[in-house]
Amino acid sequence: MDLQAEVRDQALVVAVQENRVDAAVAIQFKDKMREVTATPHERVVMDLSLVDFLDSSGLGAVVAVMKFLAPGRKLELAGLTPTVAKVFRLTRMDTVFTLHDTIESAFSGDADAA
Incomplete structure (x- = not known):
């Protein structure tokens, strides 16, 4: 699982460098996200622009990351x-x-949904 992280405007940006987040990589994705987000940044922005496929396991993994970071x-x-x-x-x-x-x-204040 290839994730690239960088700090931008006091936020942690994590770019998923995979074309699929599915059952085959969901556990590895969650574990890697826990490692990458171990920094104290309050805002984490996940860049999914390279992900072409996300199944229910992948969605569950993204939700698990959200819960890990909360509250x-x-x-x-x-x-x-x-x-x-x-x-x-x-x-x-x-x-x-x-x-x-x-x-x-994400950094211009243009959110689609809250």
Whole structure:
């Protein structure tokens, strides 16, 4: 599981460098996210722009990361591809997460959902 993290405007940006987050990698994804988010940043923005496929296990892993960070830290998602965005809409998780069209819009104050 390849994740790249960088600090931007006092937020931790984690770019998922995989095209699939599914049952085969969900546990590894959660473990790697715990490692990467061990920093004290209150805001964590996950860049999913390279992820073309996310199944229910992948969605569960993203939710698990959100719960791991809560209550003191916020997980936001950016760059959802159409297929991944559809999963969030169908499961109504688009009402749970703050979604941004792009990583740039995550830092311009343009949120799609709260």
